[in-house]
Amino acid sequence: MVIxxxxxVAVVDGVPRVLVTADYPxxxxxxxxxxxRLRAVRDELGIxxxxxxxxxxxxxxxxxxxxxxTGATHPxxxxxxxxxxxxxxxxxxVAKPGPFIHAEVxxxxxxxxxxxxxxxxxxxxxxxxxxxxxWADGSxxxxxxxxxxxxxxxxxxxxxxxxxxxxxxxxGEHPVLALxxxxxxxxxxxxxxxxxxxxxxxxxAFFRDRLRAWYGDLDACNRxxxxxxxxxxxxxxxxxxxxxxxALADWGRCHAEYLAEVYRVWTQAVGxxxxxxxxxxxxxxxxLDDWLARVRPELWGEISYGFTNWMGVVSAxxxxxxxxxxxxxxxxxxxxxxxWGFSRLYDPAYADAATSFHQSLLAxxxxxxxxxxxxGVATSGWSPDLDAAHAGPYPDCxxxxxxxTPTGKAPVVRALAGFFARHGAEFLECAPATEHAFGLYxxxxxxxxxxxxxxxxxxxxxxxxxxxxxxxxxxxxxLDLERASAADLAAFASVTVPGGPxxxxxxxxxxxxxxxxxxxxxxxxxAPQADEHGEPCALLAPAPPPDLGPGxxxxxxxxxxxxxxxxxxxxxxxxLVRTGNRGPVGVRTPYGxxxxxxxxxxxxxxxxxxxxxxxxxxxxxxxxxxxxxxARVTLNGESVVTAGPGDLVMIGGV
Numbered sequence: 001m002v003i004x005x006x007x008x009v010a011v012v013d014g015v016p017r018v019l020v021t022a023d024y025p026x027x028x029x030x031x032x033x034x035x036x037r038l039r040a041v042r043d044e045l046g047i048x049x050x051x052x053x054x055x056x057x058x059x060x061x062x063x064x065x066x067x068x069x070t071g072a073t074h075p076x077x078x079x080x081x082x083x084x085x086x087x088x089x090x091x092x093x094v095a096k097p098g099p100f101i102h103a104e105v106x107x108x109x110x111x112x113x114x115x116x117x118x119x120x121x122x123x124x125x126x127x128x129x130x131x132x133x134x135w136a137d138g139s140x141x142x143x144x145x146x147x148x149x150x151x152x153x154x155x156x157x158x159x160x161x162x163x164x165x166x167x168x169x170x171x172g173e174h175p176v177l178a179l180x181x182x183x184x185x186x187x188x189x190x191x192x193x194x195x196x197x198x199x200x201x202x203x204x205a206f207f208r209d210r211l212r213a214w215y216g217d218l219d220a221c222n223r224x225x226x227x228x229x230x231x232x233x234x235x236x237x238x239x240x241x242x243x244x245x246x247a248l249a250d251w252g253r254c255h256a257e258y259l260a261e262v263y264r265v266w267t268q269a270v271g272x273x274x275x276x277x278x279x280x281x282x283x284x285x286x287x288l289d290d291w292l293a294r295v296r297p298e299l300w301g302e303i304s305y306g307f308t309n310w311m312g313v314v315s316a317x318x319x320x321x322x323x324x325x326x327x328x329x330x331x332x333x334x335x336x337x338x339x340w341g342f343s344r345l346y347d348p349a350y351a352d353a354a355t356s357f358h359q360s361l362l363a364x365x366x367x368x369x370x371x372x373x374x375x376g377v378a379t380s381g382w383s384p385d386l387d388a389a390h391a392g393p394y395p396d397c398x399x400x401x402x403x404x405t406p407t408g409k410a411p412v413v414r415a416l417a418g419f420f421a422r423h424g425a426e427f428l429e430c431a432p433a434t435e436h437a438f439g440l441y442x443x444x445x446x447x448x449x450x451x452x453x454x455x456x457x458x459x460x461x462x463x464x465x466x467x468x469x470x471x472x473x474x475x476x477x478x479l480d481l482e483r484a485s486a487a488d489l490a491a492f493a494s495v496t497v498p499g500g501p502x503x504x505x506x507x508x509x510x511x512x513x514x515x516x517x518x519x520x521x522x523x524x525x526x527a528p529q530a531d532e533h534g535e536p537c538a539l540l541a542p543a544p545p546p547d548l549g550p551g552x553x554x555x556x557x558x559x560x561x562x563x564x565x566x567x568x569x570x571x572x573x574x575x576l577v578r579t580g581n582r583g584p585v586g587v588r589t590p591y592g593x594x595x596x597x598x599x600x601x602x603x604x605x606x607x608x609x610x611x612x613x614x615x616x617x618x619x620x621x622x623x624x625x626x627x628x629x630x631a632r633v634t635l636n637g638e639s640v641v642t643a644g645p646g647d648l649v650m651i652g653g654v
Contacts, residue, residue: 001013001048001049001092001175001177002177003019003092003177003178003275004275005178005275005277005304007332008304008305008331008332008333008334008369009332009369009428010178010334010369010370015425016424016425016428016429017370017420017421017424017425017428018364018369018370018371018420018424018425018427018428019049019334019369019370019371020047020049020370020371020372020373020416020417020420020421020424021047021049021050021051021094021334021370021371021372021373022041022045022047022049022050022051022372022373022374022375022376022377022399022413023050023051023052023337023372023373023374023375023376024037024038024041024050024051024052024375024376024377024379025052025053025103025375025379025394026052026076026079026082027053027054027055027058027076027077027079027382027386028076028379028380028381028382028386028387028392028394029076029377029379029380029381029382030075030076030380030381031071031075031076031078031081031082033404034081034082034085035085035089036404037377037400037404038050038085038086038089038091039089040377040400040404040405040406041091041376041377041400042089042090042091044399044400044406044410044414045373045376045399045400045406045410045413045414045417046413046414046417046418046421047091047373047376047413047417048090048091048092048421049091049092049093049094049177050086050091050092050093050094050376051093051094051095051096051180051336051372051374052082052093052094052095052096053096053097053098053101053103053105053109054079054095054096054097054098054101054165054169055098055101055103055105055109055386056097056098056099056101056109056110056111056161057105057106057107057109057110057111057112057385057386058076058077058105058109058385058386059077059079060111060161060164061111061385062113063111063113063157066164067161067164067165067168069164069168069169074383076381076382079169080168080169083169083174083175083176086175087173087174087175091175092175092176092177093174093175093176093177094176094177094178094179094180094277095165095169095170095176095178095179095180096179096180096181096183097161097162097165097169097179097181097270098110098161098181098182098183099158099161099162099182099266100182100183100186100187100188101183102183102184102188103183104137104345104387104389104390104394105137105386105387106137106385106386106387106388106389107135107137107144108135108137108183108187108188110135110146110147112144114147114154114157114158115144115145115146115147116132116145116146116147117144117145119153121153122147122148122151122153122154123147123148123151123152123153123154123200123201123202124145124146124147124148124200125145125146125147125148125149125187125197125198125200125203126148126197126198126199126200126203127195127196127197127199128195128196128199128239128240129239130199132145132146133145133146133187133189133196133197134146135187137389140388140389141388146187148198148200148201148202148203149186149187149198149262150198150200150202150203150205150206150258150261150262150265151200151201151202152202155202155265158266158269159265159266159269160269162266162269162270163269163270163271165270166269166270166271166272167271170270170272170274176274177274177275178274178275178276178277179267179270179272179274179275179276179277180276180277180278180279180306180336181263181266181267181270181276181277181278181303182262182263182266182278183279184279184280184281184308185259185280185281185294186259186262188281190259190280190281190291190294190295191281191282191283191284191287191290191291192287192290193240193287193290193449194251194252194255194290194293194294194446194449194450195239195240195450198258199237199239203258204236204237206254206257206258206261207235207237207251207254207258208232208233208235210250210253210254210257211232211235211250212232214250214253218230218231218232221235224246224533224534225244225246225247225250226244226246237251237254238251238450240450241450241451241452242451242452242454242455243450243451245447245451245455245456245501245502248446248447248449248450248451248455249443249444249446249447250446251446251450252289252290252293252294252442252443252445252446252447252449252450253293253442253443253446255290255293255294255446256293256294256295256296256299256442257296257299259294259295259296260296260299260300260301263276263278263300263303264300264301264303267303275302275304276302276303276304277303277304277305277306277333277334277336278300278303278304278305278306279306279307279308279336279337280295280305280306280307280308280327280330281307281308281310281311281327282307282308282309282311282323282324282326282327283323283326283327283459284311284323285319285322285323285463287449288323288326288458288459288460288462288463289444289445289446289447289448289449289457289458289459289460290445290449291459292440292442292445292458292459292462293442293445293446293449293458295330296442297330297331297333298331298480298483304333305330305331305332305333306333306334306335306336307327307328307330307333307335307336307368308335308336308337308338308374309324309327309335309337309338309339309359309363310337310339310346311323311324312347313347313349313350313355313579313601314358314359314362315355315358315359315576315577315578315579315601316349316578316579316580316601318467318470321362321470322463322466322467322470324359324362324363324366325362325366325466326462326466326478328362328363328366328367328368329366329367329476329477329478330478332367332369333368333369333370334368334369334370334371334372335360335363335364335368335370335371335372336370336372337372337374338356338359338360338363338371338372338373338374339356339359339374340353340356340373340374340375340376340398340399340409340413341373341374341375341376341378341395341396341397341398341399342395342396342397343396343397344396345390345395345396348624349601349624349625350397351397351623351624352621352622352623352624352625353399353408353409353412353413353619354599354601354602354603354619354621354622354623354624354625355601355622355624356373356409356412357412357416357602357603357619358576358577358601358602358603358619360416361416361574361576361603361604361605362559362574362576362603364420364427364574364605365432365475365561365563365574365576366475366561367432369428371416373398373399373413375394375395375398376398376399376400376413377398377399377400377404378392378393378394378395378396378398378400378401378402379392379393379394380392380393380394380402382394397409399412399413408623411647411649412619412647415617415647415649415651416617418649418651419605419615419616419617419649419651422615422651422652423572423607423615426565426570427563427572429565429566430563430564430565430566430570430571430572431563431564431565431566432475432477432561432562432563433475433552433561433562433563433564434475434476434477434492435474435492435493435494436469436474436476436477436492436493436494436495436496436546436548437476437477437478437479437489437491437492437494437495437496438461438462438465438466438476438477438478438479438495438496438497439479439480439481439484439489439495439496439497439498439511440458440462440478440479440480440481441458441481441482441497441498441500441503441507442458442480442482443504443532444456444457444458444498444500445457445458445459447500448460455500456498456499456500456501456525456526457498458498460498461496461497461498461499461524461525462478462498464524465496465524468545468548469548470559472548472549472550472551473550473551473552473553473559473560474548474551475561475562477491477492479495481497481504481507481510481511482504482506482507484510485510486510486513486514489510489511489514489519490514490517490519492519493519493520493546494519494520494521494522494543494545494546495511495514495519495520495521495522496522496523496524496545497511497521497522497523497524497540498523498524498525499523499524499525499526499527499528499542500525500526500528501526501528501529501530502528502529502530502531502532502534502537503528503530503531503532503537503540504531504532505531505532505535505537505539508528508531508537508538508539508540509539511539511540512539512540515540515541515543520543520546521540521541521542521543522542522543522544522545522546523540523542523543527540527541527542528540550588552587552588552589553585553586553587553588554586554587554588554593555584555585555586556577556581556583556584556585556586556596557577557578557580557581557585558575558576558577558578558581558585558587558596559575559576559578560573560574560575560576560587561573561574561576562574562589562590564590568609569609569610569611570607570608570609571589571590571607571608571609572605572606572607572608573587573589573594573604573605573606573608574603574604574605574606575587575596575598575603575604575605575606576603577596577598577599577600577601577602577603578601579600579601579625580600581600581601582600582627584596584597585597585598589608589635590608591608591611591612591635591636592635592636593635594606594633594634594635595632595633595634595635596618596632596633597620597629597630597631597632597633598618598619598620598629598631599619599620599621599622599625599627599628599629599631600622600625600627601622601624601625601627602618602619602620602621602622602627602631603618603619604616604617604618604619604631604633605617606618606633608635611636612635612636612638613633613635613638613640614650614653615650615651615652615653616633616640616648616649616650617647617648617649617650617651618631618632618633618647618648618649619631619647620642620645620646620647620648621645621646621647628645628646629645630642630643630644630645630646631646631647631648632648633648
């Protein structure tokens with residue numbers, strides 16, 4: 001099995017696939033049960049690829065010793081043996097060596113000896129106040145100071161760790177198909193404010209280096225910033241609150257390039273030709289601008305976008321829904337962590353598979369190219385040095401239980417995996433029904449993140465647009481206006497754009513040409529009067545928002561997403577039932593009205609072809625909400641229904 005990642009899509013042995021994977025934290029389990037648990041993932045869940053972190057602190061607890069990948073110092077460190085079992089069982093692997101992994105591991109998986117409080121040669125990561133950033137892992141001890149990623153000492157030791165993984169783990173015949181670098185930003189920090197980091201000496205040096213690259217010389221930088229710096233060492237980044245728009249926008253741009261640089265350096269250290277992904281955590285509502293400013297996948301080169309979900313139950317929480325959809329739409333890539341196992345740690349709704357199934361389908365409908373069952377297996381038996389905060393089993397309610405037998409979630413995962421194993425390539429070929437788009441103008445994100453509501457921003461208009469589109473029942477697309485082409489815009493009837501005092505001349509010309517060709521440019525805010533250099537440029541005339549018309553949902557409280565094949569009479573309909581809906585849901589399809597009966601908070605994915613129902617998966621039971629119905633889909637008088645309360649699965653016509 002060989003994986004390439006093309007435009008965010010996993011191409012397996014030359015065939016594009018919706019990549020459905022399951023995580024197994026081998027380091028938390030007794031090696032004697034590894035083979036049994038991996039076999040259960042393969043046979044009970046229908047999963048062909050597992051994911052696993054490689055905790056640095058677990059494999060190299062002593063700074064003076066080489067990392068242990070063979071189990072010489074402890075059996076659970078035998079990652080080479082674990083990978084050999086995966087290969088024997090025909091399982092591919094996505095390996096995740098960090099160096100920071102979170103994963104409820106002490107100090108996020110970093111060894112204690114890289115902590116600046118332990119060894120002052122490691123530079124601390126500093127916030128805008130000059131305070132060190134800390135990681136509280138719930139182990140009962142004080143939160144530990146985090147090292148600056150670009151500090152020389154940490155850069156060297158992290159590089160050595162990643163190089164060791166590349167040279168000692170990714171050699172010979174191994175089943176590793178791809179790598180994931182870092183975790184949710186750098187230190188689960190992708191959604192933090194722009195004032196949270198990095199004001200350390202190495203971070204400031206990087207900022208000043210970027211300014212040199214952008215402006216060429218100090219005089220040009222002074223003119224743009226209205227400053228009188230005599231030396232680059234005098235240049236300081238903004239530290240929150242109002243400020244010159246150019247300075248705020250530049251700090252946001254620096255965050256984007258900082259994240260790209262850390263990803264690049266760590267990937268280079270591994271020294272592998274395998275495809276590399278990252279897993280961004282979705283934004284918070286308050287820090288949406290900070291996230292948009294920092295997360296620029298277009299800057300990452302060959303490193304591919306991916307994301308996670310740990311922000312709430314999307315069927316019940318509109319804000320969680322918005323954050324999740326925005327993360328899925330930001331760029332094509334897989335959902336690399338969907339909560340399928342943690343109810344005690346996050347929300348009791350995850351005790352039932354309906355919650356995770358709903359969110360997995362939402363991710364795919366909104367633009368994800370894969371989904372990960374995190375985690376697939378309950379584990380136990382790790383040492384306090386690895387995780388002192390949590391008792392086993394970890395997690396508490398996954399598809400494979402503590403004794404290695406399938407739980408009630410297993411058939412749901414198997415149905416999800418089976419449906420997309422059969423139809424994933426076709427699903428990806430189908431185009432979403434998106435008539436309208438939101439255009440991201442990301443310089444405003446840096447300004448909005450630091451200046452707040454007093455200045456232009458990108459997050460507030462985007463969130464308002466999302467809510468307006470969801471209320472009307474319509475899907476939408478996201479565009480990066482600084483990267484978009486005329487053909488990109490021409491695919492949409494309208495593009496909503498955040499307004500503000502300036503906008504790149506190229507972007508204004510692009511939007512003006514789109515409007516002249518019949519497109520509708522909707523400005524949320526003031527029409528720009530200047531270009532990126534402050535020169536007069538006012539090419540945009542705002543248009544009123546379009547009449548969206550009725551959405552696909554005819555009755556019932558649900559969201560619906562339609563994808564249609566550009567060449568064949570094939571469509572995929574995803575219906576996501578919101579928490580609180582207790583009756584049938586009516587949906588408009590290319591073949592007429594369909595009626596769906598699913599559980600409260602449940603969901604369905606349907607393949608439609610030739611005017612009729614094809615394969616489908618419908619969740620009819622949500623034990624957490626006390627909802628159990630005979631799942632049913634009706635289209636043009638044809639019904640597929642369960643004999644009694646239960647889920648409805650039809651794959652391959654069976």
